[in-house]
Amino acid sequence: MSTPGFDELKQRLAAFAAERDWDQFHSPKNLAMALAAEAGELLEHFQWLTEAQSTALTDAVRDEVALELADILLYLVRISDKLGVDLVAAAHRKIGLNELKYPADLARGSARKYDQL
Amino acid sequence: MSTPGFDELKQRLAAFAAERDWDQFHSPKNLAMALAAEAGELLEHFQWLTEAQSTALTDAVRDEVALELADILLYLVRISDKLGVDLVAAAHRKIGLNELKYPADLARGSARKYDQL
Amino acid sequence: MSTPGFDELKQRLAAFAAERDWDQFHSPKNLAMALAAEAGELLEHFQWLTEAQSTALTDAVRDEVALELADILLYLVRISDKLGVDLVAAAHRKIGLNELKYPADLARGSARKYDQL
Amino acid sequence: MSTPGFDELKQRLAAFAAERDWDQFHSPKNLAMALAAEAGELLEHFQWLTEAQSTALTDAVRDEVALELADILLYLVRISDKLGVDLVAAAHRKIGLNELKYPADLARGSARKYDQL
Numbered sequence: 001m002s003t004p005g006f007d008e009l010k011q012r013l014a015a016f017a018a019e020r021d022w023d024q025f026h027s028p029k030n031l032a033m034a035l036a037a038e039a040g041e042l043l044e045h046f047q048w049l050t051e052a053q054s055t056a057l058t059d060a061v062r063d064e065v066a067l068e069l070a071d072i073l074l075y076l077v078r079i080s081d082k083l084g085v086d087l088v089a090a091a092h093r094k095i096g097l098n099e100l101k102y103p104a105d106l107a108r109g110s111a112r113k114y115d116q117l
Numbered sequence: 118m119s120t121p122g123f124d125e126l127k128q129r130l131a132a133f134a135a136e137r138d139w140d141q142f143h144s145p146k147n148l149a150m151a152l153a154a155e156a157g158e159l160l161e162h163f164q165w166l167t168e169a170q171s172t173a174l175t176d177a178v179r180d181e182v183a184l185e186l187a188d189i190l191l192y193l194v195r196i197s198d199k200l201g202v203d204l205v206a207a208a209h210r211k212i213g214l215n216e217l218k219y220p221a222d223l224a225r226g227s228a229r230k231y232d233q234l
Numbered sequence: 235m236s237t238p239g240f241d242e243l244k245q246r247l248a249a250f251a252a253e254r255d256w257d258q259f260h261s262p263k264n265l266a267m268a269l270a271a272e273a274g275e276l277l278e279h280f281q282w283l284t285e286a287q288s289t290a291l292t293d294a295v296r297d298e299v300a301l302e303l304a305d306i307l308l309y310l311v312r313i314s315d316k317l318g319v320d321l322v323a324a325a326h327r328k329i330g331l332n333e334l335k336y337p338a339d340l341a342r343g344s345a346r347k348y349d350q351l
Numbered sequence: 352m353s354t355p356g357f358d359e360l361k362q363r364l365a366a367f368a369a370e371r372d373w374d375q376f377h378s379p380k381n382l383a384m385a386l387a388a389e390a391g392e393l394l395e396h397f398q399w400l401t402e403a404q405s406t407a408l409t410d411a412v413r414d415e416v417a418l419e420l421a422d423i424l425l426y427l428v429r430i431s432d433k434l435g436v437d438l439v440a441a442a443h444r445k446i447g448l449n450e451l452k453y454p455a456d457l458a459r460g461s462a463r464k465y466d467q468l
Contacts, residue, residue: 006123006205012212019221025399028182029163029171032156033398035189036270039149039156040391046146047384048376051284054146057200065145066202070211072152072193073204076186083174085183087190088123094187095129104136142282150281153387157274164267165259168401240357240439246446253455262416263397263405266390269423273383273390280380288380291434299379300436303427304445306386307438310423317408319417321424322357328421329363338370 006088009077017078028082035075042068123205126194134195145199152192159185240322243311251312262316269309276302357439360428368429379433386426393419 004012017023045065046054057065080087121129134140162182163171174182197204238246251257279299280288291299314321355363368374396416397405408416431438 004209009205009208009212012209016212016216020219020224022224027168027171028174029166029168030398032159032163032171033267033270033394036153036156036160036267036274037391037394037398039153039189040270040388040394042149043153043384043388043391046149047381047388049146051144051146054144054149055199057145062200062202065200066197066204066207067211067214069193069197069202069204070207072156072189073208074211076189076193077208080183080186082172083179083182085179085186087183087186088126090183090187091126091190091194092121092129094184094191095126095133097184099133102137107137107139147281150277150384150387153384153391154274154277154281157271157277157387160267160271160274164264164271238443243439243442243446246443250446250450254453254458256458261402261405262408263400263402266393266397266405270387270390270394273387273423276383277387280383283380285378285380288378288383289433291379296434296436299434300431300438300441301445301448303431303436303438304441306390306423306427307442308445310420310427311442314417314420316406317413317416317420319413319420321417321420322360324417324421325360325424325428326355326363328418328425329360329367331418333367336371341371341373 009074010081013074013078014081026078026082028079031075031079031082035072035079038068038071038075042072126191127198130191130195131198143195143199145196148192148196148199152189152196155185155188155192159189243308244315247308247312248315260312260316262313265309265313265316269306269313272302272305272309276306360425361432364425364429365432377429377433379430382426382430382433386423386430389419389422389426393423 017026042065045061045068076087079085080090134143159182162178162185194204196202197207251260276299279295279302311321313319314324368377393416396412396419428438430436431441
C-alpha cells in the first residue's frame with residue numbers, strides 16, 4: 001500500500017499540532033474528552049440500525065464511518081504520545097491478559113464472553 | 118521493541134474471537150457500543166483531575182490508563198476488520214483532510230482550532 | 235408515590251456536595267465528563283444484547299440499569315444547576331423544536347426519522 | 352414557571368414517537384446508544400475549554416449546552432419509560448446509597464471523593 005504506516009502517525013500528528021500551536025490544548029484530560037466525543041459520533045452512525053444493517057453499510061456510509069474511526073485513532077495516538085505510552089505494546093499486553101482471563105475452552109458459550117473482546 | 122507490531126493486532130484479535138465463538142457478538146453496531154463504553158472508562162480516570170494533574174500521572178495510574186487506551190485500540194482494530202476498513206490508511210487520509218481544512222498560518226490562534234486535532 | 239419528586243433533586247445534590255466540600259470538583263467541564271462516563275456504563279449493560287433482549291431484562295438487570303440511569307440524571311441535574319439552566323424547560327423547548335423539525339405526516343417512514351427522538 | 356413540568360415529558364415523548372411510528376426504533380439498546388451519542392455532543396462543547404472557562408459560558412453557548420442537556424434528558428426519560436423504570440425514584444434511591452457510601456465527615460478531603468457525585 002502506498003500510504004505510510006502506523007508508526008508515521010505519531011510524528012505527523014505532533015507536527016500538525018506544533019505548526020498550529022495547539023499543544024496548549026492537548027492535555028491528556030482534554031484529549032480523552034475529544035476521543036470520547038468522537039466515539040459518540042461513531043455511535044450516531046449505528047444507533048438506529050439493526051445489527052444486520054450494521055454489517056451491510058453502503059460504500060458511502062462505510063466511508064463516513066472509516067473517517068470517524070480515523071478520528072478516534074488519531075486522538076488515541078496523540079494521547080498515548082502525550083502520556084509516553086507505547087500504544088501497540090499495551091494492546092498486545094492487553095490481548096495477552098484477556099487470553100489468560102478467558103481461556104478458549106471455558107469462555108466458549110460462557111456468560112463471561114459478554115465481558116470482553 | 119520485542120513486542121509484535123500494529124499489523125499483528127488484527128489477526129490476533131480475529132483468532133481470539135474465533136477460538137471463543139464470539140464473532141456472533143461482534144456486529145459493527147455492538148463493537149461501536151463496546152468502544153464507546155471503553156472511552157467512558159478512559160474519561161473516569163481524568164474526570165476529577167485538573168489538566169495539569171492529567172499531565173503528571175503516577176506510574177501506576179499511567180499503566181491503568183495505558184490498558185484503557187489498549188482496549189479502545191483493540192475495538193477500533195476489530196470493528197475496522199469487520200467493516201473492511203484500512204484503519205491506518207483512513208487515519209492518514211483524515212490528517213491530510215485536516216491539513217487542508219486548517220492551514221497552519223490561518224489556524225494559529227483561530228477559534229477554529231477548537232474544532233479538531 | 236412516597237419518594238420526593240424531581241424538584242427535590244437539585245437541592246439534595248447541592249447539599250450533598252456542600253457537606254463533602256466537593257463543589258471544587260464540580261466544574262461544568264468535569265461534570266460533563268462524569269456524565270459521559272456514566273453513559274458509557276449504561277452502554278456496557280446493552281452492548282452484547284440483541285435489541286429484543288434489551289426489551290426483556292431480568293428484574294435484577296433492570297434494577298442495575300435503573301441505577302445507571304439515576305447516575306446520569308444526577309449529573310444532568312447537577313451540571314444544569316451549576317450552569318443556571320432550567321433543565322425541564324429546556325427539554326420541553328427541545329421537544330417543541332423537534333415537533334417543528336419532524337412534522338408527523340412527513341417524518342413517518344422518512345429517513346429523517348433516524349435523526350432524532 | 353409557565354412551561355409544563357417533568358411529569359409531562361414522558362407522555363409528550365411517547366406521543367411524539369407514536370405519531371411518527373418511531374417506536375420500532377426505540378429499543379432500550381438503541382436509546383442507550385442515542386443517549387451516549389448526545390453525551391458525546393455535550394463533551395464537544397467543553398473539551399477545549401479550561402475548567403474556569405466552562406464556568407463562564409456566553410449566553411449563546413450556554414443556550415446551546417442547555418439544548419444538549421435537554422436531548423440527554425429526553426432520551427433518559429424515554430428509555431426509562433420503555434424499561435418501566437421510575438427515573439426520579441431511582442435517582443433519590445441512588446443519592447441515598449451515596450449518602451451511606453460517603454459519610455460527610457469521612458468523605459471530606461478523602462480520595463474516595465473522586466468516586467462519585
